[in-house]
Structures are given as structure tokens and as C-alpha cells.
Amino acid sequence: MEKELATIEKPTILVVDDHEEILDFIADDLSETYDVLKAENGRCAMETLSANPIQLIVSDVMMPEMDGYELCQLIKSDVEHSHIPIILLTAKNTLQSKIKGLEQGADAYIEKPFSPEHLHAQIYSLLTNRNKVREYFASSPLAHIKTMAHTKADEHFLERLNEIIHNNMANIHFDVEHLAELMNMSRPTLYRKIKAISDLTPNDLINVARLKKAAQLLSEGHYKIYQVSDSVGYSSQTHFGRNFHKQFGISPSEYLAQHKP
Template identity: 40%
Template sequence: KEDIDKIFDRFYQVDDNRLNTVAAPSTGIGLSVVKGILELHHGSVSVESKPAYGSIFIVSLKKGNSHFSPNEIMKASHEQNEFIKEEESAAVKNGQIFKNVMITEIDTFPQTPAETSSEPTGTEEKSTILIVEDNKELLQILQDILNPIYNVLPAHDGAEGLDLTRRYKPDLVISDIIMPNISGTEMCMMIKNDFETCHIPVILLTALSSTEHNIYGLQHGADDYISKPFNEKALITRCNNLIRNRLIIKNKFSHNIDFDAQSISNNPIDQKFLDTINRIIEENFDNPAFNINILAKELNISRSSLYSKFEALTGMTPNDYVIQRKLKNAADLLKNNPDLNISEISDTLGFGSPRYFSRCFKKQFNVSPAEYRKNQFIQPST
């Protein structure tokens, strides 16, 4: 009680030794700032306190603006009025305010043809984002933000989010952390440890903004971390970046199959998958009976799983990749082994017949194997 008349004074601090609770460090200016702002608006703040019960702060403000002088009234711009309207649509969850501060222009970072040409479904289709959020109001806000740009799938908890991820294989998952049944962190870890889904990027969205929580989420496989309340433009930009990075990697791979598995994915499961595929193909270069069914059997997965996983990582079908690997080796043999004739190279790489080999080679390099070899040894004129 003896502090009541002083707590609104700047830099005044209550003696924490007389309190039964552990208080956070204080600067003693918060209530002074509140009082100053209210007085500028011709309002007031007071406090009623009762030992063992707590304190009640009462803020009083007059309605309308007749009590302001002309010099005290600042006319709000159209943009400010729109901002205020959006500020009023706040969602409350676990004591946190998630403000829906809409932006008038959204940067969607249109992809160049080079970046999207590797998409098997074509550039006209939107990418798919799964949003996992147990707060209905915030889930709706996120859907409203992302729906103009992406196909959006909603999930209401971690268990449903995991099920939808496995069923639909979205291009990106955005998930809250604190949820019933399965937390966002647990769901992320399950996604990243599942062969079928570990390539899918995950953004964790949380009110826990400490560095320790960020590191914890990233250690469990999250690709990015966004703190609440979030900025719409930052959220959209991060979504765009993660999805576009995957498209760029696919495009580069389709133009250069000499890849390092680590450049395709940073997930150990994906890296092992790609390295194993390369090893199996190399071991079967001279086997004309080698096909995708054999490759899937060697990998101990179904043919459909092989196709969907490989295309998700590289943008290519496994069939096209096997042919391109063989043709690249054929080009090296034509250049570096002049003693091998076309038939021998065809047999070495398991093409079945020289005619089929020549047809595939010309389709890839626009010249026949013989012309390619001849061009490699033509000396430039001086």
C-alpha cells in the first residue's frame, strides 16, 4: 500500500524483497509511460490494491474527440484507418495476441521459366502448403493470408497434420508448436524421419521466441522458425524462398546430373537414398535387363514410392535419370576411348542394341554417336 502513490513515478521500483513472487528485472518506467500516454489523451490511470489478493489497474478515457483541441487532433490517413481495422481482428491464444496486420501488396516472387520448367505438373498449378494450427481464429488468418498464392490444406492438431502430410505430400508445412495430441516439434521430427516425407520443408510458428527454443526446433529438423506475432510479408517471403529453392535445385539437377547428394538435400535419409540409387545404376550399367522395377526392388521400396520420391527431390523420373546417366557415360567413352566402337559402347552401357543407343544419344546431344566422336577430335584452325 505504501507504494501506491509512487508506482507511477519514473524509475520508481517496488522492493522485491517484500514480495512473495519472483519478479522479472524492472526499469521502473513502464507505468510512468502508460500514465503519460493516457494524460496526452485526457485520460487517467489509477490502481486499487489489496494485500494477498492483488492489484486492479483502472484506465479511464473519454468518448469521442470533443475534449481535444484542434491542434491535438491528427487526421488519420486512409492507410492508417485500414491498419486500425485490421488491428481490431486479433486472435487470442494462451494469453498471446496474434495481430492480423494485412499488407496491401504481396510479393509473390514470380518464378522465371528456368526455375519452374522442371515442375512436372506445369507452372500454372499452385504449390500446396499444409497449415497445422489448433487455434481456429489463427488458422483462418493464416489461410486468408496464403490462399491467394498457394493451395492451402488446414489441419487442427499435430496428429491430423502428420496424417495429411503423409497422404498429400505438400510442398511446405507450417505448424504451431504447442498443440494437443502431437506437438509441432514432435510432428516435425516424425516428418523428417519418414522416408516418404523427409524432403518436405517445415516452418515452425510459435510464441516461444527465445534463442533456445529456436535452436531446439531447428535441431529437430525444422527448416525455418517464425515467432508470433508474425509479419505477413515475412511469412510469405519465407514460404516463397523455401519452395523456390526446391525448384531451383530441381532445375539445376535437370541440366547437370553430376550432383552431390548433399546439394540436393540436407536430410541424411534423402542423401543415402540418392547415393544408393547411383551405386545401383553404376553396378548395372552393362545389364540390358535393368529397369525401374529392379531398381525399386534393390531399394526395397515400391515402384510408386520410387517415382514420387525421386521426382520430389530432382524433378526427373527415375527412367529419365537412368538414361541420362548412361548417355553421359557414353559421351565420356566416345571422347576418351577411341578404340571402342559404337556397338561395344552400346553393349557396355546395356542399351540392348546399337540402333536404340544411337536414337537415345541423338535425342540427348542432337548428333549421332559417330558425329559426336568426330567433333571431339577436330582441331581448331589456326
């Protein structure tokens, strides 16, 4: 099943552990399926994270300088990285330690000693579930952008993003430059965040948001197709119709007919 995920693209996983033998063992085991980066503690992990696009983190809990709990809390509260799933590994098998990890935002918790198969299955599950959520958002006309949020930081980011796009939707010249400026983010940072959370470029996300708004307006049944096309920032109804069909697999006229009372 891991090979199926890897054929799409090889995700990059960051493994964090202060025990060199364990770090090397996990990294070697995962390297057949994933691109693997290593860090010996939380502080080194944050440095690696700032310089590389990471799709998932596997971290030990007990480490010097910055432990796994601190690392998890820091990542999940940082809007630039909050979307990254984190698996915590620990020798502590108490309920209290598990609760603490989940409270810090961990997506999964695995007790040591663990089987490599268990870790592989957990990684695969987290990554494929994220992909399914992205696909659902992009292909479902009325799915809200918040369906892709996995943390409060992600939710706030996506709400703000959605609000700005909707407020500027009628402007056919609205693009990623305007979006980055209004989000108070550099264009590269905004690109990385949007790409990581949605697997879309910022311009693609703007276009999907336009089409979703169009689907909402069409479903209400109060507007003609050309009116909807104009209101979401398309200068050509033909171009709008082509993009709508490509995104949702149905033409605007067919979609309108489906939602007639």
C-alpha cells in the first residue's frame, strides 16, 4: 500500500530522535518508501523544518533541549507548519502521557517498542486521509474550504484566506500578488502553505474558490449563468463553463438544472 502512495510523489518525512541508533533504524526503514530527513532533537527539527517542505513528522518524546511535546505544540501553533501531521513515539505507556501528546496536537501516538509495520501503516493512513480530504474539497462544488483544516491554526488561516478571496472575487485581475499582500505573507510563504494544505497553487485555489461560489449561486436558482460568471470574476462565460466542467465534471447548465426546485 505504501508503494501506491509513492507512485504519486515521494513524501518527505522528518524523523526526530536523540538516540542515533533508533534514528538511523527508523530512517533506513522508511527510506524505501519516503524521502527521509533526520534531526536529533526538537530544536534541530525546527531548523530542518524551516529549510525543507515536510509532509509528516515522526518524533520521539523524551529528548534534550526541546522534547517531542514542545516540538508538537510549537509546530501545531505555527500557521506556516500547523498542517503537518505528527506521530509521537514514546516508551511511556501511561494514559496521562498519551493525553498530553494529543493535547499538544499530535495526530497519532505509538508506544515503544513498536513494529515497523505499525509505523508504516500509521504514516500511510495519515497521508492518504489528508489526500482524500484535499480531493473531496476540490471536486465537491459545495465543500467548504475549512474541510481541509486539521488544527485551529489551519482553520483560522483558511477562514481568513476564504474571506479575502470572496471579498475580491468580482475583480478579474485579483491574483496571488494581491492575496499575499492582504494576507500579510510573502508570496513564497503563502505558496508553500497553500500548496501543503490543499495541493493547489494559490492561483488554482483562487480559481476553485470562484467556481465553488458559482456553484453556490447556481444552486440557489436566482441567477442566470452569465450573471454568475460575471459575479465570480470571469470575463468570458465560455471560459467559465469550461473551467466549471473541468473542476466538477458537470456543465453549469446541467448543474443549474439539477438544482431547480
